[in-house]
Amino acid sequence: MTVHFTADLHLAHPKLAALRGFDTVAAHDAAIMVALHRLDPDTDTLWVLGDICSGGVASMNSALEQLAPLRVPLHLVTGNHDPVNPMYRNAQRHFAAYTRVFASVQQMARTKVGEHGVVLSHFPYRSTPDRYGRDQFDQYQLPDLGMWLIHGHTHAAQRRSGKRSICVSLEAWSLRPASEPDLIAEMTKR
DSSP: OEEEEEBOOOTTOHHHHHHTTOSSHHHHHHHHHHHHHTSOTTTEEEEEOSOSSSSSHHHHHHHHHHHTTOOSOEEEEOOTTOTTSTTSTTGGGGHHHHHTTOSEEESEEEEEETTEEEEEESSOOTTSOOTTOOGGGGGGSOOOOSSEEEEOSSOOSOSEEETTEEEOBGGGGTTSOEEHHHHHHHHTOO
């Protein structure tokens, strides 16, 4: 069994499609989905660490519709563009739609990557410089208490965002999910 991690899909998001060099949202979304369809439903699991869409309900519905045919088990840690994130009033209205696609939906999670206990969050650690950091996200960012953190949000091309944190935004992994072996290799770099 191989676990994969990704973040910041931003399906149905015109601005991100253009920033990533695509002429159309359809071309962007197709490229993102090709990488996800390569995952093997018999041996793989995918954690999406937030921002499946651009934030609106229409974008959310489009993203969920595109993700629904994936046969690989999916888990979601919500991001600031996901209407189901508890930072939004009435987020619970969207929970049923998300759970039709994702096996679990949560604000943060813990798991293991190799022998390392890790925390999963959409946001980098509170102390990490972030060009998209805003005061409104402060209460949702975790403090660095020494565990490895796997996160998204920054859209950084750099995989390492700190001594014990790794960004799995699509920009850091050539628009594909990072596998558990990829992350173990990154964790063992000095």
